Amino acid sequence: MIPRPPRSSESTAAEASAWADVLVRQRLLHATVRMPTGQWLVQDHPDGPVRLLLGPADILALAAAITHHTRSTRPGS
Structure with a gap:
């Protein structure tokens, strides 16, 4: 896996809103x-x-934690 570069800016409200919507929709x-x-x-x-x-x-930290947990508990991962 290729590591991501560090974030260059603070999290925005729009980015957090988008992730919040995805987490609820899913x-x-x-x-x-x-x-x-x-x-x-x-x-x-x-x-x-x-x-x-x-x-x-x-919100972004929560989305990352949920995504990590979801991916790590998939069969075959």
Whole structure:
């Protein structure tokens, strides 16, 4: 695997929104809501607790963790 170069800029709200939408559409998260403060409310399951994420970087970190977990638990990986 070729390593990615380090990010040259901070995470943007648009990038975080796009990932949040993908995670919900793929049913990897139940819900995400961006607050006017730039924080995010995230719920894994309909009856699960709601978590507060502080900003776009936290959404991207969550997306990376979910993606890594999903790929590492696939059969044959």
